[in-house]
Amino acid sequence: MILKKKRTNFDVDEKITFKTLLKPFLYLLPFIISISIFTIYPFFNAFLISFKENYKALSGIFSGFGLANYEYVLTNETFLLALKNTVTYVLWVVPISTALSLLVAVMLNRKSKLQAFFQTAYFLPLVTSAIAVGLVWRWLFNFDYGVINFVLSQVGADAINWLNNPTYAKVALIVYGIWSMMPFTIILLLAGLQNINEQYLIAAKVDGSKPTQIFAYITVPLLAPTIGLTMIVNMITGFKVFNELFALFNGTPGPAYSLYTVIYFMYEQFYVKYRLGTAAASAIVLFFIVMILTLLQLYMQRKWKNY
Amino acid sequence: MKVIIKDLTKKFGDFTAVDHVNAEFADGKLISLLGPSGCGKTTILNMLSGILPSSNGKIYFDNEDVTDLPADKRGVGLVFQNYALYPHMTVLENVCFPLRIKGVPKKERIERAMKFINMVHIEEYLDRKPAELSGGQQQRVAITRALIKKPRLLLLDEPLSNLDAKLRVEMREEIRRLQKESGVTTVFVTHDQEEASSISDSIMLLKRGVKQQFGTVDELCDNPINLFTADFLGSPTINQIHGVWDGKGFVADGQTANIPFNVNINKGTRLVYASRAEALKLNQDKKFDAEVLERYKTGKDTLVLLKFGAGSLRAYTEDRTIQVGNTVSIGMKDMGVFLFEEESGSRLL
Numbered sequence: 001m002i003l004k005k006k007r008t009n010f011d012v013d014e015k016i017t018f019k020t021l022l023k024p025f026l027y028l029l030p031f032i033i034s035i036s037i038f039t040i041y042p043f044f045n046a047f048l049i050s051f052k053e054n055y056k057a058l059s060g061i062f063s064g065f066g067l068a069n070y071e072y073v074l075t076n077e078t079f080l081l082a083l084k085n086t087v088t089y090v091l092w093v094v095p096i097s098t099a100l101s102l103l104v105a106v107m108l109n110r111k112s113k114l115q116a117f118f119q120t121a122y123f124l125p126l127v128t129s130a131i132a133v134g135l136v137w138r139w140l141f142n143f144d145y146g147v148i149n150f151v152l153s154q155v156g157a158d159a160i161n162w163l164n165n166p167t168y169a170k171v172a173l174i175v176y177g178i179w180s181m182m183p184f185t186i187i188l189l190l191a192g193l194q195n196i197n198e199q200y201l202i203a204a205k206v207d208g209s210k211p212t213q214i215f216a217y218i219t220v221p222l223l224a225p226t227i228g229l230t231m232i233v234n235m236i237t238g239f240k241v242f243n244e245l246f247a248l249f250n251g252t253p254g255p256a257y258s259l260y261t262v263i264y265f266m267y268e269q270f271y272v273k274y275r276l277g278t279a280a281a282s283a284i285v286l287f288f289i290v291m292i293l294t295l296l297q298l299y300m301q302r303k304w305k306n307y
Numbered sequence: 308m309k310v311i312i313k314d315l316t317k318k319f320g321d322f323t324a325v326d327h328v329n330a331e332f333a334d335g336k337l338i339s340l341l342g343p344s345g346c347g348k349t350t351i352l353n354m355l356s357g358i359l360p361s362s363n364g365k366i367y368f369d370n371e372d373v374t375d376l377p378a379d380k381r382g383v384g385l386v387f388q389n390y391a392l393y394p395h396m397t398v399l400e401n402v403c404f405p406l407r408i409k410g411v412p413k414k415e416r417i418e419r420a421m422k423f424i425n426m427v428h429i430e431e432y433l434d435r436k437p438a439e440l441s442g443g444q445q446q447r448v449a450i451t452r453a454l455i456k457k458p459r460l461l462l463l464d465e466p467l468s469n470l471d472a473k474l475r476v477e478m479r480e481e482i483r484r485l486q487k488e489s490g491v492t493t494v495f496v497t498h499d500q501e502e503a504s505s506i507s508d509s510i511m512l513l514k515r516g517v518k519q520q521f522g523t524v525d526e527l528c529d530n531p532i533n534l535f536t537a538d539f540l541g542s543p544t545i546n547q548i549h550g551v552w553d554g555k556g557f558v559a560d561g562q563t564a565n566i567p568f569n570v571n572i573n574k575g576t577r578l579v580y581a582s583r584a585e586a587l588k589l590n591q592d593k594k595f596d597a598e599v600l601e602r603y604k605t606g607k608d609t610l611v612l613l614k615f616g617a618g619s620l621r622a623y624t625e626d627r628t629i630q631v632g633n634t635v636s637i638g639m640k641d642m643g644v645f646l647f648e649e650e651s652g653s654r655l656l
Contacts, residue, residue, distance in 0.1 A: 203391040205378045206356055207405040208456065217408070221395045 050280035057276045069281035079282060082260035088170070089261065090238035093177040098231055100178065101185035102223075106215070108186070109193045119190075126183040134247020137176045138163065141248070163249065166258035173259060176244050181237065185230045192226030193219070228301035232294055239290050242267065262286045308369050308459045308492050309334045310355070315364035317350050317516075324350045326516040327364070332509075337486050337493045339503035341539070342513035348496045350516075352462050355494060357381045368459055381460075384453030384491075388465045390445045392437035398448050399424075399433040405456040423451045426485065443474045450482065454489060461486070461493040467502060479506050500540050504528075512536055528583075529642070534652035537581050537645055543610070546587065546620040548580040548595070549649060560616035564594040566646065566656070577650065583643035584610065587622035589629060592638025599633045613637070 049055055050069050052062040073079050108118055125133065140147050141162035149159040162172045196219065204214045220227075242263040245253065253260045253268075262282060270279035310332040317325040325347040332338045340348035353359035355366060357378030365374050373381055392401050399420060400407075406416035424430055427447040437445055446466060453461055463482065467475045483506050486493045497503050503510050504524045512519040512527065512535075520532045524540075531537035537545050550559030554574040557564045566580070589611070597613040597620060611629060613620040620637070629635060646656035 197391075199387060199389070199391040200393055202358055202378075203385070203387065203393070204404075204408075206358065206381075206383060206385045207408065207452070208379045208382070209408045210379060213408050217404070218393065224395075 046280045046283055049276055050284050052277055055277045057274060062277075069277040070285075072278050073281045073285060076278075078257075078260055079262075079265050081258075082262045082265040085170070085259055086239055086241065086261045086263075089174060089177060089241055090235055092174045093181060093238050094231055094234045096174075097178040097181040097185055097234065098227065101182050101189055101230070102220075102227070104182070105186050105189035105193055106219070108190055122183055122186050124183070125180065126187075130180065130243040131247045133180070134176070134244060137172075137179075138248055138250075141172050164255045166255050169249070169254045169259055173241075173244060173248060173254070176248060177238070177241060180244060181234055185234060188230045188233075189223065189226060192223050196222050225301060228297060232297040232301070235293055235297070236290050239286060239293075310460060310492060310494075311365075311367040312351075312355075313365040313367070315351065315354060315366065316362050317347070317354060317359065318362045324516050325354070325361075328513075328516075328518045330511055330518065330521055332492060332494065334492055335490045336508040337483065337495060337506060339495045339497055339507040339510045340513060341497060341500060341503040341510050342519075343539075344498060345515070346513040347516040348498075348513055349464055351513075352464055352494060352496050355460065356383050356385050356462050382456070382458055383460045383462055384456060384458030385462045386446075386449045386453050386464065386466045388468060390437070390449040390469075392445055392448055392452070394437055397434050397436060398429060398440070401437065401448055402451050402455055404452065409456070420451075420455060423455050426488070427451050427481070442470050443478060446470065446478055447481075450485065454485065454491070458491060461489075461491045463493065463495045465496055465498070467497070467499075475502070482506065501542060504540065510540075512539060531645065531654065533654055534579055534581065534647040534649075537647070537654075541583060543584050543621045546582045546584065546622075547618070548582075548615065548620070549618075550578055550580065552576045552578055559595065562595050572648075572655070576648065578655070579647040579649050581645045581647060582639055584621040585623050586640045586643030587620065588638035588640060589622055589624045589626060589635045591636075593636040594639060595637045596634055597637055599629060599631050599635060602629070602631060 051065045051067070053064050053066045053068045055062040104122060108115060108122070112118075139145070143149060143159060143161050143164070146162070148162065153159060160168050162168050200218050200222065201214055204218045209217065240263050241261050245259060245261055245264055249255070249259065253264050263286070266279050266282045266286070269275045269282065312328060312330050315325055315328045316323065328347075328351065340351055342348050350359065354361045357373070357376060357380075361374060365372060367373065368381070393404065396404065399417070402420045402424060403416045406419060407413075411419070424433070427450065429444060429447050429451065432440060432444060432448075437448070440448065446469075449466070450463075466482070467478055470478060479502060482495075495503070495506060507524065509521065509523050510527055511521040514535055520527055520536045522530075527536055527540050531540070534547075538547070548559050550557050552558075552572055552574060553563070555563075557566050557578060557580060559580070564580075572578075595615065597615040599611055600614050600619065601612040603610040603612075608623045608625060609627070609629075611622055611624055613622060613635070615637075622637070644656075645654055647654050
């Protein structure tokens with residue numbers, strides 16, 4: 001008598017055919033449809049549009065394929081200003097917010113009765129609307145009634161016109177950016193800290209280390225992979241800065257059009273000027289910048305994590 | 308450096324992990340803290356290292372009171388059960404770490420490290436990360452890291468428990484050699500009596516946080532203070548005959564034996580007559596009768612397993628006529644035979 005093997009859904013002997021793939025494909029279909037429509041199609045379409053010259057959004061008419069959009073974007077003074085502003089923003093916001101977050105995470109990691117309260121408090125900004133928080137920051141930075149100028153006046157300093165002076169407006173944007181980036185960073189770093197085996201810290205202490213030496217020689221190196229990860233994520237977020245700018249300056253690109261960012265430039269080309277081709281071209285330029293940085297950081301992260 | 312602990316106590320909530328332990332560890336000796344798990348031996352070690360604050364009592368290094376001195380200022384070397392080598396540093400960096408944080412220049416610390424590294428034969432692995440080493444190699448690195456700062460006291464927390472049997476014997480000889488060469492006072496925590504017996508100058512035996520006995524291996528084996536000590540040390544485990552004092556003799560398994568006995572105890576007191584396997588005499592002198600269950604040839608001697616009452620006894624004999632199934636008479640030698648009160652475990656004879 002031939003014993004027939006009982007078939008299961010995970011039978012390895014089963015040949016992969018169109019029929020056997022049908023069922024799993026059906027399960028995946030809702031996800032595939034939504035990601036196709038809202039992510040994959042727009043991504044490739046943006047690529048295509050960026051090469052279409054004189055593209056009209058409503059009629060779909062264009063004069064031909066070419067590099068005119070890229071030529072326009074890369075020689076446009078506003079775009080170059082936007083690029084410069086964005087890079088400045090990232091270079092200030094990412095390191096400072098990471099350093100401050102590390103400090104807060106280390107403090108939160110200490111066993112304390114208030115730990116739960118502080119963890120919630122630092123997590124809260126993550127779930128509040130960026131626009132609503134932006135309005136609050138606008139009041140904090142207000143020239144006549146803002147808390148920040150009040151504090152400055154108390155220590156005898158002159159009031160600063162935060163939101164209307166191009167130099168200080170940049171500082172205000174960076175301060176707000178640092179603040180808004182911290183909660184997510186703190187949570188990731190805290191998780192990383194909690195993964196460090198306490199035994200290494202005890203061993204270092206018995207070896208004679210002071211708390212600062214333990215932090216510098218043990219905690220930070222062991223946390224390096226997590227720090228690297230948060231920096232990549234924050235850099236990508238930083239390059240896409242828009243909400244903070246929009247909320248802080250009431251929908252304008254800062255005082256005297258001084259605070260254009262790449263996304264704001266793209267938004268303006270698209271929503272205000274209806275120039276889809278140049279909007280797409282600027283998006284693709286941003287995409288490549290972010291991709292190169294990400295690859296660089298991934299490479300560095302792999303180098304750090306070699307234990 | 309000698310170590311003195313006075314009334315050392317550690318409480319975790321209502322639980323007393325270490326209960327008023329007193330001892331003096333002589334300079335340059337290797338002392339084992341021995342006991343079953345939960346006896347407080349690692350807790351004592353952690354209090355010696357300064358990782359754990361004591362609830363009560365004092366610790367002195369020579370004449371200096373170190374009870375409240377933090378771990379980084381005590382100058383002790385500690386080897387963890389799982390070694391705790393820094394995973395992001397190479398072997399050389401791990402070994403040099405205690406010198407690096409003291410601010411010793413790089414050239415000098417490598418010079419000093421190499422002396423120790425040559426002693427434990429890990430030269431080949433200097434550039435490897437801990438994850439690339441075997442357990443035995445990690446163990447050597449951990450010991451080197453603990454020794455390089457010339458500690459006043461070396462603490463070893465079950466350092467051999469993660470190694471296989473062959474390596475364990477090899478490493479305990481290595482530890483003993485290094486300890487003698489460096490002359491550092493060493494405290495060694497273990498639950499393995501054989502390990503403790505083979506390596507130590509003295510053993511402190513603990514049970515539920517209370518010191519049972521502190522002395523040399525011979526003292527603990529030949530002169531146990533209570534039944535727990537007699538039972539914990541020695542291989543094979545000490546034979547125990549449980550019985551009752553009937554006023555004239557010791558009654559066990561329906562047989563009465565005369566015991567040379569001059570302590571005044573009440574009739575009906577339950578006793579334990581304990582003897583080492585080598586202290587039983589078969590077919591020479593008669594206290595009890597027992598049946599032979601098994602014979603094991605071990606070297607020139609034969610170990611026989613005897614059925615007595617509900618339990619069993621082990622005895623060494625040179626008599627080859629004894630066969631499985633025989634009934635033999637049991638006598639006791641003078642050495643290695645003890646009498647304990649069953650309930651308290653205290654020694655009567």
